[in-house]
Amino acid sequence: MYSRFEPVPRLLMGPGPSSVPNRVLEALSRPTLGHLDPQFIQLMDEVKALLQNAFKTTNELTIPISAPGSAGMETCFMNLLERGDEVLIAVNGVFGARMVEVAERIGAVVHRVDSPWGTTVDVAEVKSVLEAHPATSVVAFVHAETSTGVRSDAQTLCQLAREHGCLSLVDAVTSLGGIELRVDEWGIDAIYSGSQKCLSCVPGLSPVSFSDRAVERIRQRKTRPNSRFLDLTLVMDYWGGSKKRAYHHTAPVNAIYALHESLGMLAEEGLEQAWTRHQRGHERLAAGLADLSLDFIVKEEWRLPQLNAVHAPGGLDEAAIRQELLERHALEIGAGLGQFAGHAWRIGLMGHSCRDESIDTCLNALEDVISRHSG
Amino acid sequence: MYSRFEPVPRLLMGPGPSSVPNRVLEALSRPTLGHLDPQFIQLMDEVKALLQNAFKTTNELTIPISAPGSAGMETCFMNLLERGDEVLIAVNGVFGARMVEVAERIGAVVHRVDSPWGTTVDVAEVKSVLEAHPATSVVAFVHAETSTGVRSDAQTLCQLAREHGCLSLVDAVTSLGGIELRVDEWGIDAIYSGSQKCLSCVPGLSPVSFSDRAVERIRQRKTRPNSRFLDLTLVMDYWGGSKKRAYHHTAPVNAIYALHESLGMLAEEGLEQAWTRHQRGHERLAAGLADLSLDFIVKEEWRLPQLNAVHAPGGLDEAAIRQELLERHALEIGAGLGQFAGHAWRIGLMGHSCRDESIDTCLNALEDVISRHSG
Numbered sequence: 001m002y003s004r005f006e007p008v009p010r011l012l013m014g015p016g017p018s019s020v021p022n023r024v025l026e027a028l029s030r031p032t033l034g035h036l037d038p039q040f041i042q043l044m045d046e047v048k049a050l051l052q053n054a055f056k057t058t059n060e061l062t063i064p065i066s067a068p069g070s071a072g073m074e075t076c077f078m079n080l081l082e083r084g085d086e087v088l089i090a091v092n093g094v095f096g097a098r099m100v101e102v103a104e105r106i107g108a109v110v111h112r113v114d115s116p117w118g119t120t121v122d123v124a125e126v127k128s129v130l131e132a133h134p135a136t137s138v139v140a141f142v143h144a145e146t147s148t149g150v151r152s153d154a155q156t157l158c159q160l161a162r163e164h165g166c167l168s169l170v171d172a173v174t175s176l177g178g179i180e181l182r183v184d185e186w187g188i189d190a191i192y193s194g195s196q197k198c199l200s201c202v203p204g205l206s207p208v209s210f211s212d213r214a215v216e217r218i219r220q221r222k223t224r225p226n227s228r229f230l231d232l233t234l235v236m237d238y239w240g241g242s243k244k245r246a247y248h249h250t251a252p253v254n255a256i257y258a259l260h261e262s263l264g265m266l267a268e269e270g271l272e273q274a275w276t277r278h279q280r281g282h283e284r285l286a287a288g289l290a291d292l293s294l295d296f297i298v299k300e301e302w303r304l305p306q307l308n309a310v311h312a313p314g315g316l317d318e319a320a321i322r323q324e325l326l327e328r329h330a331l332e333i334g335a336g337l338g339q340f341a342g343h344a345w346r347i348g349l350m351g352h353s354c355r356d357e358s359i360d361t362c363l364n365a366l367e368d369v370i371s372r373h374s375g
Numbered sequence: 376m377y378s379r380f381e382p383v384p385r386l387l388m389g390p391g392p393s394s395v396p397n398r399v400l401e402a403l404s405r406p407t408l409g410h411l412d413p414q415f416i417q418l419m420d421e422v423k424a425l426l427q428n429a430f431k432t433t434n435e436l437t438i439p440i441s442a443p444g445s446a447g448m449e450t451c452f453m454n455l456l457e458r459g460d461e462v463l464i465a466v467n468g469v470f471g472a473r474m475v476e477v478a479e480r481i482g483a484v485v486h487r488v489d490s491p492w493g494t495t496v497d498v499a500e501v502k503s504v505l506e507a508h509p510a511t512s513v514v515a516f517v518h519a520e521t522s523t524g525v526r527s528d529a530q531t532l533c534q535l536a537r538e539h540g541c542l543s544l545v546d547a548v549t550s551l552g553g554i555e556l557r558v559d560e561w562g563i564d565a566i567y568s569g570s571q572k573c574l575s576c577v578p579g580l581s582p583v584s585f586s587d588r589a590v591e592r593i594r595q596r597k598t599r600p601n602s603r604f605l606d607l608t609l610v611m612d613y614w615g616g617s618k619k620r621a622y623h624h625t626a627p628v629n630a631i632y633a634l635h636e637s638l639g640m641l642a643e644e645g646l647e648q649a650w651t652r653h654q655r656g657h658e659r660l661a662a663g664l665a666d667l668s669l670d671f672i673v674k675e676e677w678r679l680p681q682l683n684a685v686h687a688p689g690g691l692d693e694a695a696i697r698q699e700l701l702e703r704h705a706l707e708i709g710a711g712l713g714q715f716a717g718h719a720w721r722i723g724l725m726g727h728s729c730r731d732e733s734i735d736t737c738l739n740a741l742e743d744v745i746s747r748h749s750g
Contacts, residue, residue, distance in 0.1 A: 001421070001424050001425060001428060001642055002421070002425060002635075002638070002639035002642045002643065003421075003639075004636075004639075005402065005405070005418055005421075005632060005635055005636070006405070007405055007406055007408050007412075007414050007415075007418075007632075008414065009406040010406070010408060010409065010412065012407065012408075012409055014409055016625065017407050017408075017409060017410070017625065017628065019407070020406070020407040020629075025404040025405075025406070025407075025629075026404065027380065028403055028404050028629060029400040029401065029403050029404035030380070030381070030382055030400075031382055031384035031385070031395070031400070032387065032392050032394070032395040032400075032571075032577055032578070033382050033385060033387075033392075034385065034387055034389055034392060034707045035392070035578065037382075037385065037701070037707065038701075039382050039383065040382075043380055043382075046376070046377070046378075046380075049376050050376060050377060053376060066442060066443055066579065067441060067442035067443075067446060067604070068441055068442075068604075068624045068625050068626075068627065069624070069625065070603070070604045070623075070624035070625075071442060071446075071604045071624075073604075074602055074603065074604050078601075078602075098603070101603055102603050105599055105600070105601050105602065105603055106601055194625065196407075196625055202407055202627065202628065202629040202630075203407070203410065203625045203626065203627050203628055203629075204441065204579060204627030204628075204629075204630055224480055225480070226453075226480050226481055226601035226602065227449055227453075227480065227601065227602055227605075228445070228449065228473070228476055228477050228480055229442070229443075229445045229446045229448075229449050230602075247712070248445075249443045249444070249445040249446075250391065250392065250443050250444065250445075250569065250571055250578045250579075251443075251578065252443065252577065252578050252579030252627075252630070253392065253577065253578055253579075254395075254400075254403060254577040254578075254579075255577075255579055255627070255630065257380060257382075260377075260380055261379075261380070263377070264377035264378075264379075267376055267377045268377065326412070326413075332409045332412065337622070
């Protein structure tokens, strides 16, 4: 029943997880401490400070949720909305649609603004729907749509939200650490991300941050969130600053060691330098893809450097090509998701995977396998 | 802002996490794979089989939830209950009381049966409350109360539930791998545990298992659970057997490597042998505690071998003693929780921490520090 698991390593260039550097894996495997050990409490404070750096915020409530990005999304919606509250959600891919489902499950009234897959969120349409529904209290959207490789204009959307008296709620799962993102300067009120994308940490944690306005909204709730595990008033008491730490749940201690290390690497490199590295990597990849006649799905101005959606080559079995990339070259790229399933590839240049050598390996492997299948 | 984190290792003999063996830490740090990689999919199947072994079940729906035990608890309640459904919850400590809160947050009607802290769940009282509320659909209780060190009679309680047409819902966070637990034989319908107790894995995962009756109930729901992340109909599609795996969330890949290794160690030792080891360890500890005049809070017949609640020595500063155990002996024992805060200690003998050498180290350290404080 049991046999030792020795995975063949892969170069991870899909939509996440990205390849995890050895430094992070080594930190992950340090001896487990109790979740109330003074050494661990001090580490939690350092993780908070490093997350504030990555989000460009001074928000006190800036912590990793002890579960993947999906739970980070729910944390934001469950804490900011009560049954019957109105929320505008912009949808231009899988993760915007997931926001709608999450909001509906908690009984919120959703005003949905759809933009076609592969395009950016339509700011004018958001504005007109906000004007039509003045009781809307939250505006939610995805900054970097992992399903399509599209960037939306977070700064303008957050400004629009504030002009209409709404809190802004931003999915930054794929954007944090990969492209420009300024929580305080842009007036973002609630944001969640994932550990396994441009931070190149192991999957399983969801960094979140909440503005004072958002915290105030949470403190004024008339009802409790449906989930105790994700109730921020309780999570805050565990992660909170000077007060005695109240036990809420057992934190995933080792995963937080790893997050600390990956955030430390980001701080050492410099956040803006990381953004630039992703942009340069994207340009290198784009040049190589053009040589292979692989076309981008997304217009240049909207493209995410860290997630490149391309049309799979016509007439070939795209799934067979991906499988051969995995088996012959130990390279993982992403399949299309949702509307793009079966005819698109998603090539991720996230965090540690965004290095010249990885990009060149990826391009060479694509050239090799596509030519085998074309021959 | 960033400095490398090098924790001073501790011997973890509190209420969990327990000390994690090097084999498990080493497995944790293997190269990260994509969550849809064929190698990882195969590992998921092995983890399912190993969990079935640990739970003594053939339940198809036997998986780790990608979050700590608190989320496992919510998974059970959110999926088995809908708004207005009636549930009986037996409370004899912190975790029974938490069940009540979790059930109330999703709008269930709770029939609460309290037993005094430090005593076992009162079976006769459960029976009489069940008779008084024939519309009750679920009976929930904690098998091993981590806050008090008490074992309840899971077999009898589950039988009672079934006789009254109810599903049984069991908290096995501290019991799995430490004491006798037979999911199929006892007719348990829904059960959750934690990775960081008697399995001696890192914290962050919650193994769960559901009987066919429970799955049928879930499939017949009229409403969706409030949480998408914890909705088992979706989680099943990711962990499900022969069908194509549907992406639901990004699994915490490395944590699952560690769980696989810890479950493998349990299978190698043998489940019954592990139960016996915990019982023998408890007897060794109990003899030593008697020599130190440290008295158990719980009657002998109800005591958990893996969690020993004792009265802190009168007239001494119990918190200062625990702090000195940590600093002088690198030993963590647990404080009292809830009603026991300030005057009890909880000494855990969970998983890898339940070895003669750990027990002797713990007893010697206690003797040393108590004598310093008594002097």
